[in-house]
Amino acid sequence: MNKVGVIILTYNRIDLLKITLCRVLNQTYKPSEILVVDNFSTDGTIDYLRSVEGINTLFLGQNTGPAGGFYEGVKYFAENTDVEFVWMMDDDFFPFMSCLENLMQSVDKEKILFPYTREKNFVFRKEPGWWGVLVPMDIIKKVGYPKKDFFFWSEDTEYLLYRIREKYNFKAQWVKPAKGVHFTERIKNHRHTWKYYYEVRNMMFMRLYVRKPTLRRYYKLMRSWLFLLGAIVVKENEKFSKLKMFLYGTWHGITKKLGKRIDPSSGKKLKL
Template identity: 30%
Template sequence: MSFPDSVCTVVVTYNRLEFLKECIQGILDQTSPVDKIVIVNNGSTDGTDAYLKTLQQPQIEIITQENLGGAGGFHTGIKRAYELGYEWIWVMDDDVEPFKDCLGNLLQYKDLSKCIQPLRIFSDNNEVFKWEHYFDHRTCMPILHHNISLENKDFCYVNTACFEGMLIHRDIVEKIGFPKKEYFIAGDDTEYGILANLYTNVLYTKTAIMYRKRVVVSYKIRPLQAYYEYRNLFLLRKNIKPYFPGNFSSIFYKNLYKDCFSKIKIILKGKEYPFSEKKLLISKMIKGILDGKKIYKNK
């Protein structure tokens, strides 16, 4: 049984306590109140657990689990929100903070789409995160449009989505299931948006806004990121192939290696990376590709 027009927010967190506090406060301050907040704590070790125990609001539910990555966290949270019967599920990482009217503005489009994506701006300088892109199923990579469609109108349609603010209807969850845990990080929301787009027109709007937090260290490529971004390209390709039949191997590998070599150049030239870190990152990228090939070949 579902509750008409109800909204459950799902937040996944791991070791970003200060950002998490701002995220939760932003949700609580919404001019269109949410009915439920499910917070999935992926085994944080920075005091998050103690903080979450202080939250006494009756609509907040805490789920603590081992660190299953963002993908495992969103699987748990979306599954819980769906099973509780909420009509809309509003999904976000711990490093975003919605403007007070964000949810209300998202819901203005509920008759146009069952998967709605807000605009994000960086909190340190109010720079717009130019996220608009078209996902190319041949390469499993995005073709960037840099929000061109939003210059003279309030929304546009895209063919994928992101867990930084995605508002998704339970009808879509019923059709495509829950995010796949095996991604761990990177690519889980891309696939979810691709599958959602098979059943609804994914809408991206500039009228609903969230802050996206960042710190200096976030500009650097992280070892986990270096590994999973390439490993998960193969997982993504394998998972969406039944929906986009065709042999695109030459295009896929050409773009994969072009992207990889480009990142290697950035790492080698980057003064912020010591030699040992450069060596580690490049080895992680290569391992990600090799492990990804094994996943893809394992039918």
């Protein structure tokens, strides 16, 4: 029986975490270890996790974003355990009880697997992301860990789609019998101001310096950039603050300034 380590990343969503953890603990295929990585929650999550049996925890000293959280989780399993596969998810992914079992029936150490995932609004995900992706440790040891300097946004795209699939040519397989629900609906309008900084910065960096440059990619970059700009001007409140963050993120993407530079809790620039 193959050994599977589970990473659940959480931050201030204790109600969602309880559901995800319950579903993972009751999988028909039992993982060897469940690791909950807490990104410095302040809503009672830490006390709750200390009361749960059958799991391990990694409490981070600050909010490192999805990029930092999955970096630390993957690093933990790669350097401290003998698991053969790592099953990764955010705290808002609710796997069906047989999800892992069905993934393991298609297991292959030369490809990543991801489940049939329905969003809250009934849109289906047909690309891998932090919603139950299963990655062989053999692949992790070849390609490395998620890029923690992204902090928020595009870190799963860089790791799963570009680095693993495009750069190293490992396949990604959609396993339809393995099912789950991604419960938190992504809101396109009225985003927090700080999100515009990371979204445009990481998009610029990815398409300018990570992926192979082509005229088509430059065109798509400009189109996406203009779309985000238009969304702020036409649909958003607090336009001036969001435009400032948008332009600040654009500059940092072009000049390769990554890392956690805007504090989500305050929306202010950090002194580095």
